[in-house]
Amino acid sequence: MPAGIKDVASAAGVSVGTVSNVLNRPEVVAPATRERVQAAIGRLGFVRNESARQLRAGRSRSIGLVVLDVANPFFTDVAHGVEQVADGNATMVVLCNTGESPDRERRHLEMLEQLRVLGVLITPVDAKSPVIEAMIGRGMPVVLVDRRSVRRNRCSVAVDDVLGGRLAVQHLVERGHRRIAFVGGPFSLPQVGDRHAGALDALAGSDAEDLLVVETASLTLPSGRQAAADIAALPAGRRPTAVFCANDLLALGVMQELTRSGLRVPRDIAVVGYDDIEYAAGAVVPLTSVRQPRELLGRTAADLIFEEVEQGSGHRHRHVVFEPELVVRESSALRRRPRARSDGPRPAAAATAVAS
């Protein structure tokens, strides 16, 4: 039904080859002809058929981005970074949401492969998925996002979560806290495990008590409230004076429930979160949090994909690890002087690359 290049050609009284040239290499066709063709295009409302172009070219002009949850600010920021790079390469981003379902992940990957995308950026539900493995085997460039690659046959970009956990707890120790709790779970998530490990690291060299671990079922607000209720129920002598939460949603839930229980943040209990989501700074007591270079993560992942696409088989896979950064706000202010706000300029994120 819609007009094709052929209709344009006959309307303008030229051959299809000439129309194609007007579209792709306008400089090789005489100005008069060019105008005639362009007029016909406008008159007929001609729109190029991308499928035919791709079929002919053998590959598409798009990349796939597969994330666990589009509603998560972490991933929307990553997506934004990816988009910037894709834009610069005249490439479309096909954003897919798995909702942590392996089945949806599989279906999306199949679709992307059928679309012949140039490459796939993915935060996999399960890092050792055979579906991804098979796709790589068929020659599809893949970059792991926010996961460190277990295998050597792909690139990856990630943030050092162990370091992040260490930064958070070091900060609390420096502020004088000796009884510190870790709130997070489930421990099957690599992030939770790593941040917890970092917290232990930080305590190892100090004179603080052992880390009190409050395991949660998920990384959500309600889980945070539940954990805070448990903490508030402890006798004052055994109650921690500071809490490090595995993400900001937990921390917000913790703060809410602590306040409801009559405990003041940071005066009675200091709180540190992780992710530095937009609402962390906007909480009634602005939240100290560990910030990850999210857009940079996305940009780097996209850069790696385009690098691999260009270099082809000569490509050597790289594993980029970024360093997170602690953003200190009121929720961990000194217990003596509750109002010391340092939201100052931040150093550029540092990256260490490991080639394989």
Place this chain on the structure above:
Amino acid sequence: MPAGIKDVASAAGVSVGTVSNVLNRPEVVAPATRERVQAAIGRLGFVRNESARQLRAGRSRSIGLVVLDVANPFFTDVAHGVEQVADGNATMVVLCNTGESPDRERRHLEMLEQLRVLGVLITPVDAKSPVIEAMIGRGMPVVLVDRRSVRRNRCSVAVDDVLGGRLAVQHLVERGHRRIAFVGGPFSLPQVGDRHAGALDALAGSDAEDLLVVETASLTLPSGRQAAADIAALPAGRRPTAVFCANDLLALGVMQELTRSGLRVPRDIAVVGYDDIEYAAGAVVPLTSVRQPRELLGRTAADLIFEEVEQGSGHRHRHVVFEPELVVRESSALRRRPRARSDGPRPAAAATAVAS
């Protein structure tokens, strides 16, 4: 480079037609042959070429969803609803982000049209964009999302923002407030204008004072803080006892700054937001807000697109308007019983009330 249907055919010792049948109508091919072909497919790692299929079929199996901001929870929920319906129709959703830039919108729409998507769901940057008009003229089904259609040549789904504004302010009036402020802007956004109009409606039949309008530059946290600073600076006698904000981000900013200024929510000033984003319930003082049926909005928009695709030219455009719903929480609690916080200490930041 990748294996095609032809390679599979020769590997399995059959014709291409048979391979195609195995893929699309397995029941018409003999079990033995079918297995032989499937084995060849597995062995060669054959993946269908979606471009070729689309070219042949004349249309794709995907729809476009164009939103103003993927990071906005409103749109991620809408997208989730769209996805559900698309899933049921074996259709992909191509999610595009305009960031409110007309230029990016134009580029995305061109790309979607070239991809021959079945239809486009869009919250346009500018409701009367000629680009969209032209696209509709070429026969592309379009559904306006969160906008009421000015013209009759397309479907639309929206939420009644005037009603939402009325609900919010009616609630405040019923709670006994007589001096009420509206915080929002810019007024060029239809949402802001409609919610403001609803607020005026609600006041019209009451004995309350005129609405105090605090116009903001945007619908963000910092704008909310700024507005709250202006409000807090008013002499107590002229200061509103309740604030209705055009969205939740503004409301969170307002609450934060009011608290910082020593005014308590809801005891000194009640606050009502709009959107009921996840963090509205999670604020330290849970926010009363107007909830929109976001997923339903997305599902309905997708339903309309598929309806139009099926019915073709026999389709009659429809305009669906949903009703929002007020979710009452603590931020607008009655002024007599501020908070059942038995003997708990008061928040540090609210130690002194500003009197005049």
Place this chain on the structure above:
DNA sequence: GCAGATTCTTGACACGTTTCAGTCTGGTGG
């Protein structure tokens, strides 16, 4: 064992585009 029915397979064409080897035209230098 045969006509006819049924089941299975084949092969060519079409989809809309890009590419490329040619053809045609008019002009230039010898």
Place this chain on the structure above:
DNA sequence: CCACCAGACTGAAACGTGTCAAGAATCTGC
């Protein structure tokens, strides 16, 4: 006047798939 050239345009092939009419093989009933 001829040979040559550059510039402008043409026409057909190819990309990988789905469809469909027609052919081949097998089965059914007698």
